[in-house]
Amino acid sequence: MSGVLLWVSCGPKENPISVGVAGRGGKSQRRFGLCNGITFASFSPAVTDPSRSSEERVYEVVLKQAALVKEQNKGTKRSLNLNKPIEGDFTQGDLLSVAYDRCGEVCAEYAKTFYLEAYPIRLVVHYFFVEIEIEIDYTLSIEVWCRRTDELVDGPNASHITPKALDRWEKRLYDVFEGRPYDMYDAALSDTVSKYPVDIQPFKDMIEGMRLDLRKSRYNNFDELYLYCYYVAGTVGLMSVPVMGIAPASKASTESIYNAALALGIANQLTNILRDVGEDARRGRVYLPQDELAQAGLSDDDILIGKVTDKWRSFMKGQIQRARMFFDEAEKGVSELSSASRWPVWASLLLYRQILDAIEANDYNNFTKRAYVGKLKKLLSLPAAYGRALIGPSKNLTKMVTTK
Numbered sequence: 001m002s003g004v005l006l007w008v009s010c011g012p013k014e015n016p017i018s019v020g021v022a023g024r025g026g027k028s029q030r031r032f033g034l035c036n037g038i039t040f041a042s043f044s045p046a047v048t049d050p051s052r053s054s055e056e057r058v059y060e061v062v063l064k065q066a067a068l069v070k071e072q073n074k075g076t077k078r079s080l081n082l083n084k085p086i087e088g089d090f091t092q093g094d095l096l097s098v099a100y101d102r103c104g105e106v107c108a109e110y111a112k113t114f115y116l117e118a119y120p121i122r123l124v125v126h127y128f129f130v131e132i133e134i135e136i137d138y139t140l141s142i143e144v145w146c147r148r149t150d151e152l153v154d155g156p157n158a159s160h161i162t163p164k165a166l167d168r169w170e171k172r173l174y175d176v177f178e179g180r181p182y183d184m185y186d187a188a189l190s191d192t193v194s195k196y197p198v199d200i201q202p203f204k205d206m207i208e209g210m211r212l213d214l215r216k217s218r219y220n221n222f223d224e225l226y227l228y229c230y231y232v233a234g235t236v237g238l239m240s241v242p243v244m245g246i247a248p249a250s251k252a253s254t255e256s257i258y259n260a261a262l263a264l265g266i267a268n269q270l271t272n273i274l275r276d277v278g279e280d281a282r283r284g285r286v287y288l289p290q291d292e293l294a295q296a297g298l299s300d301d302d303i304l305i306g307k308v309t310d311k312w313r314s315f316m317k318g319q320i321q322r323a324r325m326f327f328d329e330a331e332k333g334v335s336e337l338s339s340a341s342r343w344p345v346w347a348s349l350l351l352y353r354q355i356l357d358a359i360e361a362n363d364y365n366n367f368t369k370r371a372y373v374g375k376l377k378k379l380l381s382l383p384a385a386y387g388r389a390l391i392g393p394s395k396n397l398t399k400m401v402t403t404k
């Protein structure tokens with residue numbers, strides 16, 4: 001089956017950016033395409049087609065993850081096997097609870113120093129609003145693993161990291177999934193993946209993203225950038241949804257919710273890239289698509305010189321517009337999540353999206369001025385997010401397009 005439902009082009013005249021809604025045959029396989037200007041005039045969904053765009057290939061992962069979660073929800077769960085001798089008078093439960101506490105501490109530390117301040121909100125939600133009893137936030141173990149993975153290529157020891165080291169990290173990931181954790185943080189993740197239908201694929205893909213960061217510092221077009229964004233950030237959405245859970249009342253298809261989760265990761269990473277243009281360029285990295293830069297009459301040198309010109313402003317307008325489209329796509333899925341997850345996800349979405357407003361407020365100077373969302377704005381986002389989180393799954397199907 002092949003076909004196209006709709007294709008529109010938008011963005012500033014100088015930098016048009018296309019967005020498509022591409023049909024994939026039957027009602028249960030429709031999806032949104034926000035990738036680039038490639039018009040799928042006629043495409044085959046065959047998995048073996050080598051000419052597929054990154055978006056199509058990533059969508060296959062989404063379908064697979066959605067299918068797996070449906071399957072595993074029905075079947076058995078892996079059970080944790082802590083093979084290592086346990087010292088002291090602890091039960092496995094005590095150790096795990098300490099392990100999750102440690103994960104919480106790590107995330108809190110990052111939340112202090114980094115932009116993504118979802119952790120304190122998650123604490124508030126879990127401790128005061130959703131469960132009066134203190135309960136474990138299982139996504140913390142995933143977040144710590146993501147941060148540790150990112151630290152391998154971005155942290156203080158990054159210069160010593162080789163592809164071999166990443167291979168060892170991947171081997172260790174397999175151990176985690178097989179119930180053989182190496183340390184406390186791994187033990188928490190082992191526990192999480194034994195309790196929830198989390199698949200190893202997005203984790204492996206994130207490591208692939210780190211491999212890419214070791215060998216690649218330029219992206220020819222948005223298709224290449226999209227794949228990178230999937231690896232390092234879209235994967236986070238796919239890892240988190242099986243733990244966060246889908247609202248029991250949701251009538252949306254699992255695929256469409258995973259697609260929204262993927263979109264949130266991509267939107268966040270695009271925003272990250274737009275905010276860090278100057279900083280990344282000084283480290284020898286230009287993530288912005290080379291063909292789009294050239295089309296706008298810009299080059300790497302313009303980025304290194306770092307002068308905000310009208311050409312740059314216009315180029316940035318297009319890039320910001322595309323990132324916002326991914327946020328819009330993500331929005332469609334948040335209401336379908338379990339009630340406990342909606343507030344933190346809305347909060348992180350609203351907070352992160354404001355970084356794009358901050359870039360505009362800086363008159364597009366993302367070379368030397370860091371776009372940042374002030375404390376008051378952050379604070380005001382919380383009740384706004386709370387209000388949105390009150391809205392649960394839509395009763396009709398028009399919003400999410402497909403049925404389970």
Ligand SMILES: CC(C)=CCC/C(C)=C/CC/C(C)=C/CC/C(C)=C/[C@@H]1[C@@H](COP(=O)(O)OP(=O)(O)O)[C@]1(C)CC/C=C(\C)CC/C=C(\C)CCC=C(C)C
Nearest residue numbers: 118143146150233236237240260261265268333344345348
């Ligand atoms: C239906 C629907 C919308 C569901 C929501 C799904 C969901 C929870 C999506 C999460 C999306 C998300 C937070 C993605 C992270 C994107 C990101 C910022 C990735 C960064 C990668 C590397 O970037 P870079 O090196 O360029 O940047 P730095 O200079 O290093 O900052 C990351 C750093 C990867 C590491 C990812 C994280 C630390 C986030 C992990 C977070 C979770 C697992 C918890 C998510 C929970 C909430 C409530 C958002």
Ligand SMILES: [Mn+2]
Nearest residue numbers: 150151153154
């Ligand atoms: Mn990083």
